[in-house]
Amino acid sequence: DSGVTQTPKHLITATGQRVTLRCSPRSGDLSVYWYQQSLDQGLQFLIQYYNGEERAKGNILERFSAQQFPDLHSELNLSSLELGDSALYFCASSIRDSAATDTQYFGPGTRLTVL
Amino acid sequence: QQPVQSPQAVILREGEDAVINCSSSKALYSVHWYRQKHGEAPVFLMILLKGGEQKGHEKISASFNEKKQQSSLYLTASQLSYSGTYFCGTVLSGGSYIPTFGRGTSLIVHP
Numbered sequence: 001d002s003g004v005t006q007t008p009k010h011l012i013t014a015t016g017q018r019v020t021l022r023c024s025p026r027s028g029d030l031s032v033y034w035y036q037q038s039l040d041q042g043l044q045f046l047i048q049y050y051n052g053e054e055r056a057k058g059n060i061l062e063r064f065s066a067q068q069f070p071d072l073h074s075e076l077n078l079s080s081l082e083l084g085d086s087a088l089y090f091c092a093s094s095i096r097d098s099a100a101t102d103t104q105y106f107g108p109g110t111r112l113t114v115l
Numbered sequence: 116q117q118p119v120q121s122p123q124a125v126i127l128r129e130g131e132d133a134v135i136n137c138s139s140s141k142a143l144y145s146v147h148w149y150r151q152k153h154g155e156a157p158v159f160l161m162i163l164l165k166g167g168e169q170k171g172h173e174k175i176s177a178s179f180n181e182k183k184q185q186s187s188l189y190l191t192a193s194q195l196s197y198s199g200t201y202f203c204g205t206v207l208s209g210g211s212y213i214p215t216f217g218r219g220t221s222l223i224v225h226p
Contacts, residue, residue, distance in 0.1 A: 002156060002158075004156075033213070041218070042117070042202060042216040042217055042218045042219055043157065043202060043204075043216040044216075045213050045214075045215070045216075048213060056211065056212075056213050058213065090156060090157070098212040099206070099212055099213050099214055100144055100145050100206045100212040100214075101145060101162065101164060101170075103159045103162065103170070104147075104159065104214075105159065106149075106156035106157045106158070107156060108155070108156050109155075109156055
C-alpha cells in the first residue's frame with residue numbers, strides 16, 4: 001500500500017459524458033501527478049500540481065482538466081468522453097515539486113471504460 | 116523523448132537471471148525503475164542519478180552509463196514474485212523534471 005488513494009476504482013460511462021476522478025496523496029506529499037495508461041502505451045504523463053498550483057503539463061487534452069485543493073487532494077475532470085479515453089488513470093504523489101530525484105508513489109488507479 | 120526498453124519480453128525459470136535495458140537518445144539526468152503487476156499500481160524500485168548516486172531497494176541492482184545514455188536493471192536468482200512489467204522513466208539533462216516512461220518490459224518467471 002503506497003498511501004495514495006484513488007476513487008472510484010472502476011468507472012463505466014458513455015461517450016460524450018463527463019467524469020471526475022479523485023486522488024488523495026500520501027500524508028506529507030505536496031505534489032500530485034496524473035498519468036494515463038492504455039493497453040498499447042506506457043505511462044503517459046498528463047499534469048502535475050504542487051501545493052495547489054499547476055507545475056507541469058504533459059500530453060493532456062483540452063477536454064481534460066485538473067485541480068488540487070487546499071487539503072492537497074486532486075481531481076481530474078474528463079469531459080466529452082470518447083472511446084479512446086478508455087484507460088487506467090493513475091495518480092502519483094511525491095514530497096517535492098521535482099520528480100527528477102524524487103520517488104513517485106502511485107495510487108491503485110481508476111479504470112475508465114467509455115462505451 | 117520516450118526511452119527505448121529492451122527486450123520487450125523475457126520468460127525465465129525461477130533462479131535464472133535477467134537484464135533489462137533502457138536507452139535514451141539524449142543526455143540523462145536520472146533514470147527511474149518501476150515494476151507493475153497486472154492491474155496494479157507501479158511500484159518504485161530504484162532511482163539512478165547522474166554522478167553515480169542510487170536510491171532504492173537493497174535487493175535490486177542497476178547501472179547507469181552516462182556516456183552511453185543507458186541504464187540496465189539486473190534481476191538475479193529470479194523469484195516468481197519478480198513477474199510483472201518493468202518500466203524505466205528517464206529525466207533528461209536540462210529538460211523537464213518529469214520522468215518519461217518507456218513502453219515496458221514484460222517479465223514472466225515460471226516455477
